[in-house]
Amino acid sequence: MAKFQLKINGKQLSVDVDPSTPLLWVLRDHLHLVGTKYGCGAGACGACTVHLNGNALRSCQLPVSAVGTQAITTIEGIAISETEMHPVQKAWLELDVAQCGYCQTGQIMSAVALLKRNPNPSETEIEAAMTGNICRCGTYIRIKAAIQHVAKSSKK
Amino acid sequence: MGKANKNQSRRSFLKVTSLTGGGMMIGISWFANLIPNEAMAHVADNNNWVQLNGFIQITPDNQVKIFNPNPEFGTNVMTSLPMMVNEELEADWSKVIVEMGDYDTPRFKSQFTGGSRAMAMAWMPLRTAGATARLMLMQAAANQWGVPVSELRTEKGEIVHINSGKRLTYGAVATAAAKLPKPEKVALKKPGEFSLLGTPQKNKVGKEIVSGQSLFTMDYQVEGMLIAMVIHPPAFGMQLKSFDASEALKMPGIKDVFEFQVYKDGYVKAGFDTRTFNRLIAVVGNSTWEVMNARKKVMAEWEPIQTTKEPVMARGGKRDEIIPEGLESTDEHLRQMHEMQKKPMRVARKDGDPEAAFKNAKRVIERTYTAPFLAHNPMEPISCFAHITEEKALFVAPIQIPEMMKQNLVANLDLKPEKIEMKLARMGGGFGRRAYGHYIVEAGHISKKVKAPVKLIYTREDDMTNGIYRPTYIMTYKAAIDENNNVTAFHVIGGGFPESPLHENRFPAGAFDNYLAESWELPTNITIGAYRAPRSNFNASAEQSFLDELAEAVGKDPLDFRIDLLKKAKANPVGKNNDYDASRYMGVLQLLKEKSNWGSPASKNAKRGVSAYFCHASYAAHVVDVTMKNGQPYVEKVVTAMDCGFVVNPEGAKNMVEGAVIDGIGNALYGELVLEKGATQQKNLNNYRIIRHREAPKKIEVHFVQSNIDPTGLGEPPFPPVFAAVANALYKATGKRLYNQPYIKELNKNKA
Numbered sequence A: 001m002a003k004f005q006l007k008i009n010g011k012q013l014s015v016d017v018d019p020s021t022p023l024l025w026v027l028r029d030h031l032h033l034v035g036t037k038y039g040c041g042a043g044a045c046g047a048c049t050v051h052l053n054g055n056a057l058r059s060c061q062l063p064v065s066a067v068g069t070q071a072i073t074t075i076e077g078i079a080i081s082e083t084e085m086h087p088v089q090k091a092w093l094e095l096d097v098a099q100c101g102y103c104q105t106g107q108i109m110s111a112v113a114l115l116k117r118n119p120n121p122s123e124t125e126i127e128a129a130m131t132g133n134i135c136r137c138g139t140y141i142r143i144k145a146a147i148q149h150v151a152k153s154s155k156k
Numbered sequence B: 001m002g003k004a005n006k007n008q009s010r011r012s013f014l015k016v017t018s019l020t021g022g023g024m025m026i027g028i029s030w031f032a033n034l035i036p037n038e039a040m041a042h043v044a045d046n047n048n049w050v051q052l053n054g055f056i057q058i059t060p061d062n063q064v065k066i067f068n069p070n071p072e073f074g075t076n077v078m079t080s081l082p083m084m085v086n087e088e089l090e091a092d093w094s095k096v097i098v099e100m101g102d103y104d105t106p107r108f109k110s111q112f113t114g115g116s117r118a119m120a121m122a123w124m125p126l127r128t129a130g131a132t133a134r135l136m137l138m139q140a141a142a143n144q145w146g147v148p149v150s151e152l153r154t155e156k157g158e159i160v161h162i163n164s165g166k167r168l169t170y171g172a173v174a175t176a177a178a179k180l181p182k183p184e185k186v187a188l189k190k191p192g193e194f195s196l197l198g199t200p201q202k203n204k205v206g207k208e209i210v211s212g213q214s215l216f217t218m219d220y221q222v223e224g225m226l227i228a229m230v231i232h233p234p235a236f237g238m239q240l241k242s243f244d245a246s247e248a249l250k251m252p253g254i255k256d257v258f259e260f261q262v263y264k265d266g267y268v269k270a271g272f273d274t275r276t277f278n279r280l281i282a283v284v285g286n287s288t289w290e291v292m293n294a295r296k297k298v299m300a301e302w303e304p305i306q307t308t309k310e311p312v313m314a315r316g317g318k319r320d321e322i323i324p325e326g327l328e329s330t331d332e333h334l335r336q337m338h339e340m341q342k343k344p345m346r347v348a349r350k351d352g353d354p355e356a357a358f359k360n361a362k363r364v365i366e367r368t369y370t371a372p373f374l375a376h377n378p379m380e381p382i383s384c385f386a387h388i389t390e391e392k393a394l395f396v397a398p399i400q401i402p403e404m405m406k407q408n409l410v411a412n413l414d415l416k417p418e419k420i421e422m423k424l425a426r427m428g429g430g431f432g433r434r435a436y437g438h439y440i441v442e443a444g445h446i447s448k449k450v451k452a453p454v455k456l457i458y459t460r461e462d463d464m465t466n467g468i469y470r471p472t473y474i475m476t477y478k479a480a481i482d483e484n485n486n487v488t489a490f491h492v493i494g495g496g497f498p499e500s501p502l503h504e505n506r507f508p509a510g511a512f513d514n515y516l517a518e519s520w521e522l523p524t525n526i527t528i529g530a531y532r533a534p535r536s537n538f539n540a541s542a543e544q545s546f547l548d549e550l551a552e553a554v555g556k557d558p559l560d561f562r563i564d565l566l567k568k569a570k571a572n573p574v575g576k577n578n579d580y581d582a583s584r585y586m587g588v589l590q591l592l593k594e595k596s597n598w599g600s601p602a603s604k605n606a607k608r609g610v611s612a613y614f615c616h617a618s619y620a621a622h623v624v625d626v627t628m629k630n631g632q633p634y635v636e637k638v639v640t641a642m643d644c645g646f647v648v649n650p651e652g653a654k655n656m657v658e659g660a661v662i663d664g665i666g667n668a669l670y671g672e673l674v675l676e677k678g679a680t681q682q683k684n685l686n687n688y689r690i691i692r693h694r695e696a697p698k699k700i701e702v703h704f705v706q707s708n709i710d711p712t713g714l715g716e717p718p719f720p721p722v723f724a725a726v727a728n729a730l731y732k733a734t735g736k737r738l739y740n741q742p743y744i745k746e747l748n749k750n751k752a
Helices: A023-030 A087-094 A104-117 A123-130 A140-155 B077-089 B118-145 B170-177 B206-210 B288-295 B330-340 B354-359 B402-413 B438-450 B460-465 B536-553 B558-571 B582-595 B650-669 B720-734 B743-751
Strands: A002-008 A011-017 A049-052 A055-058 A071-073 B014-018 B024-032 B051-058 B064-068 B097-100 B152-155 B158-161 B167-169 B226-231 B238-244 B254-261 B279-285 B299-304 B308-314 B317-323 B346-351 B363-371 B383-388 B393-397 B420-424 B454-457 B472-481 B487-497 B515-521 B607-615 B618-629 B632-643 B699-704
Touching: A002 A023, A011 A023, A023 B288, A049 A104, A055 A104, A087 A104, A087 A140, A087 B206, A104 A123, A104 A140, A104 B206, A123 A140, A140 B650, B014 B118, B024 B118, B024 B170, B051 B118, B051 B170, B064 B077, B077 B097, B077 B118, B118 B152, B118 B158, B118 B170, B158 B170, B167 B170, B226 B288, B226 B438, B238 B279, B254 B288, B254 B438, B279 B288, B279 B438, B330 B363, B330 B472, B330 B487, B354 B472, B354 B487, B363 B536, B383 B438, B393 B402, B393 B438, B402 B420, B402 B438, B438 B454, B472 B536, B487 B536, B536 B558, B536 B607, B536 B720, B558 B582, B558 B607, B582 B607, B582 B618, B582 B632, B582 B699, B607 B720, B618 B650, B618 B720, B632 B650, B632 B720, B632 B743, B650 B699, B650 B720, B650 B743, B720 B743
Parallel strands: A002 A071, B064 B097, B226 B454, B393 B420, B487 B515, B632 B699
Antiparallel strands: A002 A011, A049 A055, A049 A071, B014 B024, B024 B051, B051 B064, B152 B158, B158 B167, B226 B279, B238 B299, B254 B279, B308 B317, B346 B515, B363 B472, B383 B393, B383 B454, B472 B487, B607 B618, B618 B632
């Protein structure tokens, strides 16, 4: 066991865990941030996507000891304010994307990271950036439409 | 089956009670003796198993809460079912709060999601409940104002006196309404009078989903909760011999490692009690990662099983299920299935004289189709929370059919039924997997042993290798053709491990004068269960591929060929038990022909395929446009026509169909669970291929037949016909007919 100071969603949080513990389980088991989901534990499905310094990353593949002082953002930390959701979350509601909903937080985290580095992605760029996120219910068309919806509104 | 039996006896039960603190509650409990549908083929013959329960709660502050009766796994019942209540209740939909009703006898006698039944089951009861509540609220207002009810109308949760314009909120009269006698009869609106039903409504749980709130069993946490995982044999056909946990117990955070038996010896399994391995090792500790690590240190020895029999209470009574010894493999399954197809089998249906017609045929076409086992792979792996104490047995469970679990929990955990309380978590997908709640029993055993609240978690590997899979199937079709290119006889043989996919009374039965359907099954120790449109998902793929090839053989357009057969089945149906409505079936094909602009592809490189199917009381047809990208198939566009009767929520309905189409494309091209020496060769999502963003079509157009027929489901019906539409389009694109799923494998094999 070892103590770690983590910067998550703008807050300093401390945990006492085995250094090999993946960030995913630190978030879920120890910090009760359960919006980051477990899907495969192998970096193959994207359900556990968080941001490390603003870049999308599979939290099941990152040992907590490797985080250091880098800033982590989870789905719980992306809203504009307590009363206003992130534009990508709003687009998800507008396009009524979710079915079961389990993968959607990971999808949203990947989409937010994509739009941050590329505010107006092409269809192919969206597919490339999102292809690591599986949706077993098959909501891909709506996910793409929601991303395009955000890109379009930000251009106005 | 499919069509709901309209003549069933229906015993309705609404219970109105006062809420402590004021307000009213209407409990709904319906006993609808609907015929168990095809998904329920394994269910015990309990006529009352289809019951529906939910309730409406109105508090003095005018808060209207609708407790949704059906477990939610993504079919959007949390929105569509409350819409039915509110259409009649006329509360303010934007303010109505929807919550999941827990399994809590006697309030909720039973809930059920599966078999695409929710819409049809809920249609009358939920609207009647809403109408009853509204009428009682109006009566209470009428009493207060001293006017007749006929002078009142309702609007967004308020009662209005038409002449004076006086208003009262539902909340203001709810307490008084709760004390009134329940009206015996209420009138329901007709489809033309609907204002909410039939309009696109967004998911009532959307905000909670996109903000990552704790909704799923995996997310559930309480103070002092332990994490548990199980170790199961490495292959089907194996069982636990012995184990050494001494190293694992030394690992940090580990509380206990022990062996347990899921079901008692001699336990008579009911329809949804299927489980994989009966003796498991539990590893229990403080956190997930610690348990995962300790689990690797458990040294277990395994041994082959002997052939056993397990008693099952299934439709038709008690029987013994044979679990054969041996380490099975996909290659051997295929060999045996092809072997079986050569022998005469159990005749399921015979019309006319097929033997003579085949003897006199000018040409005979014969084709054989196969499909592998499939793992459900819901995004949320299997999990369950249990806390069993002297006072109560609390479960938080992702389960499609909570009621079916009761006798199992009572028998195998020695619980008193009245002490069982089950909270129904939102399910991260189901596809049939969560109809089988053995994991609830497993979590219960573990909580009992460690005397603590426990959350049982399957890793993805556990979920995939310890599954209850879609069976592997084979189907052979034969058609006799005369010198005038008429099809004079049709013969189908279906079989599989351990069930046959055959639906002998489905189309094209009824369209051929001479028809023969045969069926067989062989036992296996691989556990199987319902998977999105059970049996239909393979049946449709084989049948609709064959009809395409047959149309070509007799020189007809494949879409017109189907319509012509349906015309014949409508005008002069052969046989008595045809399980489809030829007019509605034709209707979706005609709508599809028009909307897809049949005959002209979407883009100049695309090739088109068509397919249609009827199951779970709804009709679906697709046109699929395929292109080849670097030698690999890509479905770029799909046009769908659906007839599911009245469309309750067009937005949710469209989403469901899109999802089913994408799931169908993915499974047709990539879906496969291969067994070698009893072990699944795919163990995680890195080698079990699920369709991804870039493989999904650019466009799916969904067209619904405009209809006021009572609504039927959408979770399953659009799925089965996708497979053949893909295969038929791929034939046009590559010149190769595909007979064995997954198609990508056959396509690439042919190439090499």
